[in-house]
Amino acid sequence: MDFGFSDVQVQVQTLARKILDDKVSPATLARYDEYQQERFDRDLWRTLLGAGLPGVAIAERHGGMGLGFTELGLFIEELGRSLAPVPVLTHCVAAMLPLQQFAPAALQERVLPAAARGDVLLTGAFWWGQPGVPDDPVDATLEAGGLRLRGCCEGVPFALQADKVLLAARHADGTAIVLLDTAAEGVGMSPMQVTHFEPHYRVELQDVLVPAADIVCHEGGEALLDWTRERCIAALCAQQLGAADYAMRMAASYTSEREQFGVPIATFQAVGHRMADCYIDVECLRLCAYQAISMLNEGGDATTEVQIAKIWAGDVGHRVSYACQHVHGGTGIDRDYPLWRYCLWLRYNEMTLGNSSAHSADLGSRLAAGQALFN
Known part of the structure; x- marks a missing residue:
């Protein structure tokens, strides 16, 4: 059995990566630092809308691609890789998805096609x-x-x-x-x-x-709140995955080129072990995030999977940001080098997701009560 992503899912991710690689760079992100400008790249937003990506999980009758939450998660992972200044999580996950699931038909028909086109911005x-x-x-x-x-x-x-x-x-x-x-x-x-x-x-x-x-x-409205929050958390975990993966690869590339005592520092055992730990962390987060996203995509009870992904996203963001800065040395905090932005986002997302120890304790209590067992 093939547990990989489908051809369509890979195409969505590839399209998103190509657009974001072309449109987002450290130079374009620098203009938003310290609130120099509003952190919203409207030209990039129009390009993404033109490609149909913000509407990837919206039904075709509303002007979307008619795909699912998994494809939206792959798109959001690419946003994490690039730190793109666009409101995808707010517009797509926190607004369009619950409207499609819970709003009356007349409200859906009035708002969702306009939102999928980009005529209306939601949050x-x-x-x-x-x-x-x-x-x-x-x-x-x-x-x-x-x-x-x-x-x-x-x-x-x-x-x-x-x-x-x-x-x-x-x-x-x-x-x-x-x-x-x-x-x-x-x-x-x-x-x-x-x-x-x-x-x-x-x-x-x-x-x-x-x-x-x-x-x-x-x-x-409590049912809509819980439904939406689970998807917002899973989406943030996908964004955290993209940012952590990119920061790790940036650090791996740097340590392969930076030499000390005539050899790349990647050959030092301590550095190699730190990068190996980062890789394991990122892959564990990938597994947990997409397990939660897949369960949500299928419409099943994913409370436990989302909670596990949330714990991993917070811990991985913490460990990977520290490890990547450590192996970079002083370069890691130099604002002329792009790593610091990823560390900021990783730590911000960690704080947003909440205390992993408290989440772990809550998960343990639910397991002890028989409420968090996998089906």
């Missing part, structure tokens, strides 16, 4: 948090014309650039999910700075009316 305001609980529950009041929102959402990626934000709102009857128009009256944005320079914002809502046509669900 999601709920990535992390406890199962079934909104990160920043916005207060909502039921009205005849829709829902009236008050409150704020912290750290929403690409909120200012987006046309619409998918967010959770809590009211007397439960948790609703709405598609907020960022140009609506009463919506405010405050910029937030993060270590990898991606644009994040605090979205402030003052008596904002969301019409009934833009309500994904009036109650029971």
Whole structure:
């Protein structure tokens, strides 16, 4: 039995890599450092949209490729390799996928084709948090014309650039999910700075009316939250895999060329062992990430697989970033050399995914209770 990727999946990954290799380089990324410019390459975004890649997991009737989450994961892994300044995780994973899964047909038909074409940019305001609980529950009041929102959402990626934000709102009857128009009256944005320079914002809502046509669900939104968060975590693990793999290969290339005492430092046993450990780490993360992505692609219960991938993604990002900087010596922290950006992203993703020890303890408790056994 062949457990490798299919020809179509390899073609998606190859296409993504070719575009990103052509369009993204240390020189193009340097202009976004320290918030010199908005970290959003709109020309690259249009190129990716033209190739159909952001719509890879969207049904053909909505203008997508009609493939699945595995193909989207391969695309996102390539984004991690390049650190491309585009909103794929927010637009595709945190917004388009849950809309396709949960939104009423009329809302899907109105928004998804435009989003797949790039006429509308989407983002999601709920990535992390406890199962079934909104990160920043916005207060909502039921009205005849829709829902009236008050409150704020912290750290929403690409909120200012987006046309619409998918967010959770809590009211007397439960948790609703709405598609907020960022140009609506009463919506405010405050910029937030993060270590990898991606644009994040605090979205402030003052008596904002969301019409009934833009309500994904009036109650029971917890199911959408859990469904979306698992896919956001798995996608972030794929991005972490791409970044860790590229950093490791950069370090392996450097140690093969850098000489000391007349020989490449890669021949030193200590250096060779560190690079071997990095390779094992990256391949273990690859296995865990794609196990989770595959299970999610099939629509099965992947809670355990996603949790294992999350643990590995955090630990591998930590170990690989340190090891790669170590074998580079002072070059590893030189901002004229590209490794530092990968280390920033690896550590940022590690912090975003949360404490691996706590996740391991939770997994152990679930296993002891018989709740995390593989089918």
